[in-house]
Each structure stands twice: as C-alpha cells, then as structure tokens.
Amino acid sequence: MSEKIFLCSICNINSGTCNEDCKFCSxxxxxxxxxxxxxxxxIEDIQKEALAAQENGALGFCLVTADKGLTDKTLDFxxxxxxxxQKTAPxxxxxxxxGTATLTQLKTLKSAGIKAYNHNLETSEAFYPEICTTHPWSERYETCQNVxxxxxxLISGGIFGLGESQEDRVSMLESLASLSPTSVPINFYHHNPALQLSPNPLKADEALELIRLTRAMLPDAQRIMVAGGREMMFKERQxxxxxxxxxxxxxxxxLTTAGRAMHKDLEMLASLGLEVATQV
Ligand code: SF4
Structure with missing residues (x-):
C-alpha cells in the first residue's frame, strides 16, 4: 500500500455539558x-494541544463542543x-x-479559517430513535447538506456497536454516500458503565469487515478514518x-477517553512501512 496516512487530532474545547440524550454519549x-x-x-491549553498535534505530524485539528448545535456564544468561542x-500552529x-449548524453559522466558521466541518449521521435513520429521542436524524442530515x-x-461518519443491525449499517453508509463526504470517521462504541447501552458486541474481525464495507460503499471518499474505539476494538491488531x-x-x-501516546501510533505506522501524509 503506497497511500499516506492522514493524522488528525481532536480537542474537546467544551466538555460534558450537553442536555441531549444520545445513549452512546458520556x-x-x-x-x-x-x-x-x-x-x-x-485558549492557552488548546494552543498547547494544537502545537503538540502539529509536532507529531497531525494535519487535521478538530475543535469539538458538546452540545446539540451551535449557539451564538459557542460560535464566537x-x-x-x-x-x-492558526497563530500557534499554522x-x-x-x-x-x-453539532447542528445553519448555513449562516457555517459560513461564519469558514470566514474564521475553518476548512472542514464534522457532523456524523451516527447510525441509520430507522435505528436513530432507539439511541436518541431529543432530536431527529433528519437534522443531522440537513446539517451535512448545509456543510x-x-x-x-464535509466529514461525516458514524458509530458501530450500538445494537444496530447489519441492515442499519448498510443504510447509514448509503445515506453517507449520498452526501459525498471527503472523510468518513468510523467510531466503535466504547462502553461507559454510566450509560444504559450494552457493551459493544463487535469482535475485531467484524469491525475490520465494517471498515472494508465502508471503503467499498464510499469509493469516492478521500479518507476512511478510524476514530474513537480503535485501541479498545483492535488492541494489538491495530x-x-x-x-x-x-x-x-x-x-x-x-473526547472523553484516553488514546495511546502519539509516538506509539507513529511507531506503529513506521513499523508497517506507512508514511504520514504531509499535505491534504
Ligand atoms: S452526541 Fe452530541 S448531541 Fe448527543 S449527547 Fe453527545 S454531545 Fe450531545
């Protein structure tokens, strides 16, 4: 494989304050x-994290807030x-x-130098009411259209292992394909005992099969990104x-779980003979 690997770092600039009821979300x-x-x-802490991400080869740096959607105050922040x-890590x-965002809000973010917006569909439209009752799946889809x-x-993906069926997974991937995202983040549900969901039933082989399925169903996406739950799901098979x-x-x-030290991932890529992407 000659492809270079795109590294992204995420920063929770506001944490744990959301009133929504997504069952997978701590x-x-x-x-x-x-x-x-x-x-x-x-902001100084965010700048330090950005610098560390840049020094470790990340190209993407994602500013995440925990809420259903953008408010005026969040947008300003x-x-x-x-x-x-941008000053610290250009x-x-x-x-x-x-979260959900209007076209006007997205244009404001764009003017502030933000190039991409991540909003996941999370799961299929049919299964979504089982995991969230406070806002509809359609709002998620509309935000992606706004992006x-x-x-x-557009960066949009989902989460596997919430109790959804294979049919739901295929349906989510079809919906994603209809939005033509540039990058598709795949998360594997990482159980927290405070949550009502059962632990993720997927095994590593099944999870690998889901990556293959995502790649096959979104052939035009530039990136298939394995995000949350990687270490938990794949362990030594990452x-x-x-x-x-x-x-x-x-x-x-x-966002709320520790990943492994950045240098460990760089060592893993080097041991596999994979290069880190240095441009988008
Ligand atoms: S997934 Fe987003 S909207 Fe849902 S509870 Fe978590 S932070 Fe809130």
Whole structure:
C-alpha cells in the first residue's frame, strides 16, 4: 500500500455539558458519567494541544463542543479559538465539530479559517430513535447538506456497536454516500458503565469487515478514518485497519477517553512501512 496516512487530532474545547440524550454519549448530563466537564477550555491549553498535534505530524485539528448545535456564544468561542490556533500552529487544517449548524453559522466558521466541518449521521435513520429521542436524524442530515452548500469540506461518519443491525449499517453508509463526504470517521462504541447501552458486541474481525464495507460503499471518499474505539476494538491488531481500507486515524486522546501516546501510533505506522501524509 503506497497511500499516506492522514493524522488528525481532536480537542474537546467544551466538555460534558450537553442536555441531549444520545445513549452512546458520556457527555450528556443525563447519564452522570465520570468525565471531566467544563464550559470552555482555556485558549492557552488548546494552543498547547494544537502545537503538540502539529509536532507529531497531525494535519487535521478538530475543535469539538458538546452540545446539540451551535449557539451564538459557542460560535464566537470557536472562531476565537480558531484564530488563536492558526497563530500557534499554522500548518494545521482546522475542523469544527459543533453539532447542528445553519448555513449562516457555517459560513461564519469558514470566514474564521475553518476548512472542514464534522457532523456524523451516527447510525441509520430507522435505528436513530432507539439511541436518541431529543432530536431527529433528519437534522443531522440537513446539517451535512448545509456543510456542502457552504463550500466546506464535509466529514461525516458514524458509530458501530450500538445494537444496530447489519441492515442499519448498510443504510447509514448509503445515506453517507449520498452526501459525498471527503472523510468518513468510523467510531466503535466504547462502553461507559454510566450509560444504559450494552457493551459493544463487535469482535475485531467484524469491525475490520465494517471498515472494508465502508471503503467499498464510499469509493469516492478521500479518507476512511478510524476514530474513537480503535485501541479498545483492535488492541494489538491495530495495524490491520490499514489493509482493510482505512487511511486516516485520530492520534492522541479522544473526547472523553484516553488514546495511546502519539509516538506509539507513529511507531506503529513506521513499523508497517506507512508514511504520514504531509499535505491534504
Ligand atoms: S448531541 Fe452530541 S454531545 Fe450531545 S449527547 Fe448527543 S452526541 Fe453527545
């Protein structure tokens, strides 16, 4: 495989304050998961994380907020952070992930230097009411359409292992394909005991098969990214995700769970003979 691997780092600039009831999400205030919660991460801390990501070869840096969607206040904060990060780590390509967003809000983010927007469909339209009752799947889909209309790069994927059927997985991938995302993040549900869902039933072989299926059903996507749950799902078999079709990973910590040290991922890629992408 000659493809280079795109590294992305995510930064939870606001954590654990969401009122929605997504059953897989420890950031909902409803489930009282034992996680760090804060309204706004100090900008200096975000700049330090951005610099570390840049120094470890990340090209993408994603500013994530925990809420259903953008409010005026959140929009101002994300734009302020974006400007500060561009000064500290100018090589990073900025991504925002702030829930549902209107076309006007997305254009404001774009003017602040944010190139891409991440909003996942999470699962199929049919299964979605089983995992969230406070907002509809259609709002998710519409936000993704807004991202395309705003002329931003769309990053949209989902999460496997919530109790969905194979039919649901195929349906989600078909919906994603209809949006033509540039990057498709695949997450594997990482169980937290405070959540009501059962632990992820998928085995590594099945998860690898889902990466292959994603690659096959989204042949035009530039990147299939394995994001949350990678270490938990694949353990010592993480190298196999690239043979299965992934060409992007999240390095460093996830939103509420620890990833492994960035240098370990760089060592893994080097041992597999894979190069890190240095441009988008
Ligand atoms: S809307 Fe987002 S942050 Fe809020 S509970 Fe759902 S997944 Fe979590």
């Amino acid at each position: 950031q909902s205030v409803r489930y009282k998961a034992d996680i760090e919660r804060y309204k706004q991460k100090p 994300v734009c302020e952070v974006a400007e500060a990060v 090589k990073l390509r900025l991504i925002a992930c702030n 395309n209309e705003a002329g931003m790069v 190298g196999e995700i690239f043979e299965a079709g992934a060409n992007s990973i999240v390095i460093g910590n996830y």
